[in-house]
Amino acid sequence: MIVSIHQPNFLPWLGYFYKIAQSDIFVLLDDVQYTKNSFINRNRIKTPQGEQWLTLPVKQSGSFGQLIIECEIQQKELAVKKVLNSIKMNYSKSLYYHQYIEAIEKILNTNTHSLSEINIQLILWLCDVLNIHTKIIRSSTLNISGKESTERLVEICKILNADTYLSGKGGVKYQEEVLFDKENIQLKISSFTPPVYHQLWGEFIGGLSIVDILLNCGSDSKKFTKNG
Numbered sequence: 136m137i138v139s140i141h142q143p144n145f146l147p148w149l150g151y152f153y154k155i156a157q158s159d160i161f162v163l164l165d166d167v168q169y170t171k172n173s174f175i176n177r178n179r180i181k182t183p184q185g186e187q188w189l190t191l192p193v194k195q196s197g198s199f200g201q202l203i204i205e206c207e208i209q210q211k212e213l214a215v216k217k218v219l220n221s222i223k224m225n226y227s228k229s230l231y232y233h234q235y236i237e238a239i240e241k242i243l244n245t246n247t248h249s250l251s252e253i254n255i256q257l258i259l260w261l262c263d264v265l266n267i268h269t270k271i272i273r274s275s276t277l278n279i280s281g282k283e284s285t286e287r288l289v290e291i292c293k294i295l296n297a298d299t300y301l302s303g304k305g306g307v308k309y310q311e312e313v314l315f316d317k318e319n320i321q322l323k324i325s326s327f328t329p330p331v332y333h334q335l336w337g338e339f340i341g342g343l344s345i346v347d348i349l350l351n352c353g354s355d356s357k358k359f360t361k362n363g
Contacts, residue, residue, distance in 0.1 A: 136159050136160070136295065136296055136297045136298055136299065137157065137158045137159045137160075137297065137298075137299045137300075137301050137323075138158060138159065138160045138161075138162065138291065138292050138295050138297035138299070138300055138301070139154045139155065139157070139158040139160075139161050139162070139300070139301040139302070139325075140161070140162040140164050140274070140288055140291055140300075141154070141161075141162075141163070141164060141303070142163070142164045142165070142167065142173075142174075142175050142203060143163045143164070143165055143175070143203065143251050143254040143255050143258060144174040144175055144178070144254060144258075145174065145175060145176055145177055145178050145189070145191060145250075145253075145254050145257070146178045146189065146257060146261075146344040146345055146346050147174065147178065147258070147344070147345060148178070148329075148342055148343060148344060148345060149327075149329065149330075149345055149348055149356070149359055149360070150303070150325070150327040150329065150342075151345075152261065152262065152265055152267060152345065152360045153325065153327040153359070153360050154301060154303060154325045154327070155262060155267055155269050155271070155360075156265070156267045156269060156360040156361060157301055157325065158269050158301055159269065159270065160269065160270045160271075160272065160295055160297070161269050161270070161271045161272075162271075162272055162273070162274050162277075162291055162295075163251075163255055163258070163271065163272070163273045163274065164203075164274045165202075165203050165204045165251045165255070165273050165274055165275050166202055166203070166204055166273075166274050166275040166279070167202065167203060167274075167287070168200050168201065168202060168203075169193065169201050169202060169203045169205075169206050171193075175203060175206075175250070175254070176190060176191045176192070176193050176206070176250055177189060177190040177191065178343075178344035178346075179342070179343050179344055180221065180222070180225055180226075180343060180344055180346055180347055181225065181334055181335065181336055181340050181343055181347055182224075182225045182336060183225075183336045183337075185340070186340060186343070187221065187225070189218050189221055189222070189344065189346075190214070190217075190218070191208050191211075191214050191215075191218065191250060191253070192208065192209040192210070192214055193206045193207070193208065193209060193250060194206070194207045194208070194209045203250070203251050204249075204251050204275055206249070206250040206251065207248040207249060207250065208248050208249075208250050208253070211248050215243045215244060218243065219236075219239075219240055219243065222236065222239070222346060222350075223236070225335070225336075226335070226346070226347075226350045226351075228335060229335055229350040229351050230350075230351065230352075230353060231349065231350050231351065231352070231353035232350050234353060235264070235349055235350060236350075238260060239257070239346075242256045242257050242260060243257075255273070258271070259271065261345055261349075264349070264354075264356075265356060265357050265360050266357050266360075267360060274287075274291060277291060277294055279291060279294075284309055284310070285309070285310050285311040285314050285315075286314065288300065288310070289314050289315060289318055289320065292315075292318070292320050293318060293320075297320060298319070298320060298321060299320065299321045299322075299323055300315060300320055300321070300322050300323065301323050301324075301325055302322060302323065302324055302325065303324075303325050304324060304325065310322065329341040329342055330348075330359050332348055332351060332352050332355075333351055333352065334347065334351055335351065
């Protein structure tokens with residue numbers, strides 16, 4: 136049983152979906168502390184001038200340790216309008232813009248101010264578009280007691296009877312491998328290599344939001360989640 140775990144990011148990059156596709160269960164880590172200016176509420180697209188951030192600004196609760204699940208989008212109507220306008224300005228000439236933009240717009244305009252809920256609905260829809268059938272659950276439904284980062288990951292794996300934890304490359308910096316070893320859980324690192332594909336606006340830029348490859352390549356994006 137392969138389990139992978141990640142915060143519910145905003146319109147994540149392709150490697151995020153590769154990790155989901157390589158797992159039996161993917162856990163959306165929605166009950167941990169929100170990190171300001173991270174990929175939880177923003178991501179990058181490509182413009183004629185280079186990279187640009189798409190951002191859903193978050194209301195500050197005033198309390199330390201605000202959880203992702205507690206975050207609300209600030210001035211949501213205006214924020215969503217800016218995001219959609221940016222996508223339209225930079226991708227309306229892409230081959231698959233009209234195939235997917237209505238669904239993106241509908242989810243962004245869902246009647247909720249919850250950042251995690253919007254992100255999760257986008258992720259679920261994108262998994263369907265990319266033909267990914269991995270079981271997806273929210274960590275907030277698991278009643279986890281572990282507070283430290285690796286302890287929490289190990290506890291989730293144990294609850295789900297995982298024998299393998301699939302980590303992103305960034306996890307190497309902070310994960311304590313010995314804690315996985317103690318529970319006989321194999322720690323495996325995702326081996327995704329970003330593909331080069333047709334983009335608008337000149338020289339190729341890698342690692343962008345899934346929006347970039349989806350609107351430029353359409354259903355061909357699926358094959359990159361199967362082969363890393």
